[in-house]
Amino acid sequence: MAHDRLPLSVDERPVLVPIASLSLAGSPRSRAEDAEHLRALTATTAKLPPIIVHRPTMRVIDGRHRVLAARRRGEEHIEARFFHGDDDHAFVLAVSANLVHGLPLSFAERRAAAARILGTHPRWSDRVIASLTGISARTVADVRGGLGASGAGRARVGSDGRSRPVDGAEGRRAAAEIMEREPGLSLRQVARRAGISHETARDVRKRMLRRESPVPERLPGDPVAAVTRPALRRLRSAPALQESEDGRALLRLLLAHTGDAGQWHRLTGGVPPHRGGTVAELALECARLWAEFADRVERADED
Structure with missing residues (x-):
């Protein structure tokens, strides 16, 4: 996942914990339990994955319905893996774990989760929060703007823990200044200092050799x-x-x-109203996969 380098790791080995010791408060869900999903889990004979529990508070991070189903079956213990981080990271883990399995959060719940994460981690990049919540980076940017959080610093932290400028042009200009001031530096060193990718630093150097601006010109209208x-x-x-x-x-x-933007706008008009939710879900999944791919490629380029 794109958040491998964020502090969201849990214990590898599950342990049996008393169900009576668990708290179900603090879920990212805004609705009550899903009765049909709960009935299915109660009736299943398949081995379910361990739940995830916030060790300091014994709050269930992932597996609320599994706990309720175990209670219905009269069980007193359940397999759990512990998370030892703080409350804010526990909430992030609750949202991101939902992307892998379990009853999916609704779009409204994921958007609300993104708003809460922006409140606790305003310097995390839109792409990181998108990969954690299952919505697009553009939606995260809209949520950020609605919260008035767009000015939370001039840099954002990516999933690799590195800080990069919000404005890509600013990073390119910084790289150009570094190259002029210290021409002997490697592209990797320039990229690290300017907070940009290795590939962007390479492009800046090529532009400077051609005596072009380090920032590409925008095409009108798009x-x-x-x-x-x-x-x-x-x-x-x-x-x-x-x-x-x-x-x-x-x-x-x-x-x-x-x-281009016009093509995507035209495609929007071709989506049947009764299939809008399905198309949106597929589009969000594609966006998440592209974001993960971009993160892996960028990391490989910098290693």
Whole structure:
């Protein structure tokens, strides 16, 4: 997951804990228990995964319905894995664990969870919070703006724990200044100091060698196209991608998912009203997978 380097790890080995010692308060759900889901869990004979419990408070982080089902079956103990972090991180873990299994949170509940996480971790990037809550980074940005939290610092912390500037142009300009001041530094050193990716630092250096501005010019009318079109042109001419099956598959996926803003707006009009929720869920899942992919690629580039 994209949050591997965040402080959300739990004990590997599960232990049996008394059900009577557990608290069910503090759930990210806004609704009562789901009766149908609870009946299914109560009736199942399959071995269910251990619940996750906040060790300092014995509050159930993940597995509320499993606890209720165990109570209904008259059981006195349940398998649990402990989380030893603070309350704020326990809530983050409760939301992110829901993405993997269990009864899914509604979109409204995930959006509300993002708002709460923004309140406790305003410097976390939109992409990190999106990967934890299962909504798009754009939705997180909208929530952040609604909270008046957009100005929470000039930098955001990514899932690798590194701080990067909110404004990509600011990071590029900082990199250009560093290169002019200390031309002997490696791209990795420049990227680390400026808080940008290794690939962005490489692009800044190439632009400076061509005597161009370190910040790409925006195309009129479509800020997304200003980034995607030049980037796609460079990738389509890269032999390393063209000469391998995986590379060609990646190019096809990128071409299919980087339409301009007008195209996405037109596609919105083609979604039947009664299928809007399904399409939205699939789109959010695609966004989450792309965010995780971007995080892995960026980490590999910096290692």
